Amino acid sequence: MTHKNHRPSLSYRVWRFSALCGLLLTAACGPTGPQATRTPEQAAPKPPALTPEPQPLAEIHPRPLANPLRLMGASPQDVQALMGNPTLVRREDMMQVMLFENTGCVFEVVFYEPTQGEYFEARHIAARTRKGNNVDIDACLASHLPGGHWPDE
CATH class of the missing domain: 3.30.2060 (Penicillin-binding protein 1b fold)
Known part of the structure; x- marks a missing residue:
C-alpha cells in the first residue's frame, strides 16, 4: 500500500535541517588557515588587466x-x-x-x-x-x- 502524500519522517527532516544549519554556520565563519591572515587588499579579487591608453606620438617621440x-x-x-x-x-x-x-x-x-x-x-x-x-x-x-x-x- 502506497500513499500519495508520503512525507519524510520527522527525524529525517530534523537531520536535514541540522545539516543545513551546520553548512551555513561553517560558511559564515570565514576561511581558516593561511587565508585567514590575509588583509582585505590581498583577499579582494584582482581586477582584470586593462589595456593601457595609447600615448600621443609626441610623448613617445618628443620633438x-x-x-x-x-x-x-x-x-x-x-x-x-x-x-x-x-x-x-x-x-x-x-x-x-x-x-x-x-x-x-x-x-x-x-x-x-x-x-x-x-x-x-x-x-x-x-x-x-x-x-x-x-x-x-x-x-x-x-x-x-x-x-x-x-x-x-
Missing part, C-alpha cells in the same frame, strides 16, 4: 628643441613673428639688438645691415642668465617659445 640657427639671416620682423615682442630693442648705426627675457634666461639676437639702407639680418645669437653667465642657447630659446618649439612645427 627636438627649436634650432636657434633658424634665426640666422632672418629680419627683425621675422624674429618677432616667431618669438613675440622683445623686452628690449636697441639700434646703433648698422646694428640692432633684440633681447627676449624671462626668469630663466636672456636670449639675444643681433642684426646687422650689410650696407647702409639694406635690411637688417640676424648674424649673431647668444644666451645668458640675468647675471651675465652663459647658458645653453637651445634651452634658452626653447624657454621663450610655446611648448619649446616654433609655432609652425
Whole structure:
C-alpha cells in the first residue's frame, strides 16, 4: 500500500535541517588557515588587466628643441613673428639688438645691415642668465617659445 502524500519522517527532516544549519554556520565563519591572515587588499579579487591608453606620438617621440640657427639671416620682423615682442630693442648705426627675457634666461639676437639702407639680418645669437653667465642657447630659446618649439612645427 502506497500513499500519495508520503512525507519524510520527522527525524529525517530534523537531520536535514541540522545539516543545513551546520553548512551555513561553517560558511559564515570565514576561511581558516593561511587565508585567514590575509588583509582585505590581498583577499579582494584582482581586477582584470586593462589595456593601457595609447600615448600621443609626441610623448613617445618628443620633438627636438627649436634650432636657434633658424634665426640666422632672418629680419627683425621675422624674429618677432616667431618669438613675440622683445623686452628690449636697441639700434646703433648698422646694428640692432633684440633681447627676449624671462626668469630663466636672456636670449639675444643681433642684426646687422650689410650696407647702409639694406635690411637688417640676424648674424649673431647668444644666451645668458640675468647675471651675465652663459647658458645653453637651445634651452634658452626653447624657454621663450610655446611648448619649446616654433609655432609652425
